[in-house]
Amino acid sequence: MIRNFENKTAVLTGGGSGFGLECARIAARLKMNVVLIDVQQDALDKAEAEIKATGVKVFAKRVDVSNADQMEALARDVQAQFGAPHFVFNNAGVGSGGLIWENTVADWQWVMGVNVWGVVHGVRLFTPMMLDAAKKDPGYEGHIVNTASMAGLLTAPNMGVYNVSKHAVVALTETLYQDLKLVTDQVSASVLCPP
Numbered sequence: 001m002i003r004n005f006e007n008k009t010a011v012l013t014g015g016g017s018g019f020g021l022e023c024a025r026i027a028a029r030l031k032m033n034v035v036l037i038d039v040q041q042d043a044l045d046k047a048e049a050e051i052k053a054t055g056v057k058v059f060a061k062r063v064d065v066s067n068a069d070q071m072e073a074l075a076r077d078v079q080a081q082f083g084a085p086h087f088v089f090n091n092a093g094v095g096s097g098g099l100i101w102e103n104t105v106a107d108w109q110w111v112m113g114v115n116v117w118g119v120v121h122g123v124r125l126f127t128p129m130m131l132d133a134a135k136k137d138p139g140y141e142g143h144i145v146n147t148a149s150m151a152g153l154l155t156a157p158n159m160g161v162y163n164v165s166k167h168a169v170v171a172l173t174e175t176l177y178q179d180l181k182l183v184t185d186q187v188s189a190s191v192l193c194p195p
Contacts, residue, residue: 001188002086002141005030009082011126012036013065013118014092016043019147019194021050023089028054033082036060037074037092057082065092065118075125084133084142090122091147091192100160107161115165116172119146123176127187134186142187146173150195166193 002008010027014020016038027034028051036051038044041062048060059081063070078085094114096107123144130142151159152166173191180187 002143005032007031007033008086009033009035010087010089011078011085012089012091013122014038016040016047020089020091021047023091024051027087028056031056032087033057035078035085037063037065039064065121066113068121071121071125075129079129084129085126086142088122088126088144090119090144092118093147095162097158097162099158103161111161111165116168119169119172123172130187131184134184140186144176144189145192146189147192148173150193152193
């Protein structure tokens with residue numbers, strides 16, 4: 001776990017509102033560099049202005065986390081500007097309700113794209129950077145948080161697509177935690193399951 005946050009870098013998807021924005025506020029209070037990612041430009045602009053006003057370094061970019069090319073470009077930008085991040089919060093998420101057999105292919109693609117592939121891209125792109133930084137610096141500390149939900153632990157009705165996506169995030173993160181334990185004690189992972 002990170003003990004000293006000042007001048008470290010936090011990457012936050014879904015950073016324009018909700019948990020992502022609140023986490024960005026905390027990162028700014030801790031004097032971290034803040035990378036804000038959101039698909040909604042108006043929310044992103046507002047969040048960027050708020051966090052910049054605290055005096056910390058901010059990089060904001062409109063990114064669809066389900067898009068591999070956009071996420072790869074983001075990872076390159078983060079590496080170029082700040083080096084390996086110390087905190088990655090894969091938080092962007094969307095929901096779809098209704099009876100599970102009535103959800104359309106588009107519903108499944110949208111929810112799985114953001115909720116699962118967004119986390120997959122964040123993990124596959126930033127974890128190697130963090131592990132490389134840990135190899136080069138015995139003082140490096142990194143942590144990845146993936147947002148799931150209580151829907152990743154339970155199976156409420158009329159939330160089938162969302163439930164499936166959040167169960168996947170829980171499984172992915174618990175596996176990531178175990179895999180990281182095999183290779184380092186400098187980088188770890190956890191899953192957030194809010195109600």
